[in-house]
Amino acid sequence: MSAQDTFFSLKTERIFDQKPNPMIMGILNVTPDSFFDGGKYTQESQWLEHAGKMLEEGADIIDVGACSTRPGAEHISEAEESARLLKVVSSLRKHYPESLISVDTFRAAIAEKAVDCGADIINDISGGTLDDRMFETAARLNVPYILMHIQGTPQNMQEQPVYTDVVKEVYEFLEARLKQLNSLGLKKVILDPGFGFGKTTEHNLELFRNLEKFSELNAPLLVGISRKSIVNKILNIKSKDALNGTTVLNTIALQKGAKIIRVHDVKEAKEVLTLVQKIKNADC
Numbered sequence: 001m002s003a004q005d006t007f008f009s010l011k012t013e014r015i016f017d018q019k020p021n022p023m024i025m026g027i028l029n030v031t032p033d034s035f036f037d038g039g040k041y042t043q044e045s046q047w048l049e050h051a052g053k054m055l056e057e058g059a060d061i062i063d064v065g066a067c068s069t070r071p072g073a074e075h076i077s078e079a080e081e082s083a084r085l086l087k088v089v090s091s092l093r094k095h096y097p098e099s100l101i102s103v104d105t106f107r108a109a110i111a112e113k114a115v116d117c118g119a120d121i122i123n124d125i126s127g128g129t130l131d132d133r134m135f136e137t138a139a140r141l142n143v144p145y146i147l148m149h150i151q152g153t154p155q156n157m158q159e160q161p162v163y164t165d166v167v168k169e170v171y172e173f174l175e176a177r178l179k180q181l182n183s184l185g186l187k188k189v190i191l192d193p194g195f196g197f198g199k200t201t202e203h204n205l206e207l208f209r210n211l212e213k214f215s216e217l218n219a220p221l222l223v224g225i226s227r228k229s230i231v232n233k234i235l236n237i238k239s240k241d242a243l244n245g246t247t248v249l250n251t252i253a254l255q256k257g258a259k260i261i262r263v264h265d266v267k268e269a270k271e272v273l274t275l276v277q278k279i280k281n282a283d284c
Contacts, residue, residue: 226262
C-alpha cells in the first residue's frame with residue numbers, strides 16, 4: 001500500500017470507528033436539473049470554488065453527483081453521466097488532494113472509473129438494485145460503500161409508494177444487503193434509510209421517529225434530508241426556504257445516532273454538529 005493509500009485509508013477509518021465523532025458530507029451536484037442547485041456548478045471554476053468553500057466551512061466529505069435522482073428526473077445515459085462526473089473527480093483530487101471524495105452513482109462501471117480517478121467512497125442511491133454488478137465491483141475495489149434504500153426508481157419512486165411497515169421493510173432491506181456485501185468481503189458499509197426515495201411524508205416521519213432502530217445493524221448511519229420534501233411539505237415552503245427546517249432535522253438525526261449528515265449548507269451543519277457534540281461531551 002502506498003503512502004497516499006495509507007493516508008486515505010486512515011481518513012475513511014474515522015467513518016467506521018466507534019467514537020462519537022459525526023461527519024459532514026457536502027453536496028456538489030454538477031447536473032443541470034437537481035432539485036435545489038441544478039446548473040450552478042457545471043464549470044470547473046464553479047465546482048472548485050464551491051468545493052473549497054464547503055471544505056473551509058467544515059465538510060469532511062465532498063459528494064459529487066452527475067445524474068439527478070430527484071423524483072421524476074430524466075434518465076441520462078451512462079456516457080453522459082461519465083462525461084460529467086469523471087472530470088470533476090479528477091479536478092477535485094488535483095486541487096484538493098487531501099479531501100475525501102464520494103461519488104453519487106448507481107452504475108458500477110462509472111463507480112469503478114471514478115475510483116480510478118481518485119474517488120474514495122461510492123454512494124449508491126439504489127442499494128445495488130439498479131445495477132447487479134455494483135456489489136461485486138464495490139467489494140473488489142474495497143472502498144467504503146453507502147447502501148441506500150429506495151422503492152422503485154427516481155423516475156417512478158414517488159408515484160405511489162406503499163409499505164405495510166416502512167421501518168421494518170427498510171430495516172430488512174438494509175440488513176439483507178449488508179449481509180450480502182459482507183459475504184463478498186466488503187466490511188466498510190454505510191447505511192442510508194433513503195429519505196424521500198420512494199416514501200411519502202408520513203413514511204419519512206415514521207423512519208425519523210425510529211431512526212435509532214438502524215443502529216442495531218452495527219454500521220455507520222448516513223442521513224440525507226437537506227431541503228427535501230420532509231421539510232417542505234410539512235412547512236408548506238420551497239426548497240430555497242428550507243434551511244431552518246433542515247437544521248432542526250439534522251440536529252435530531254445527530255441526537256439519534258447519525259454518523260454522517262449529507263447537506264447543501266455546510267456552515268450551518270457544522271454549527272449543529274459542534275453544539276450537539278458539546279452537549280453530549282463536555283470535553284469535545
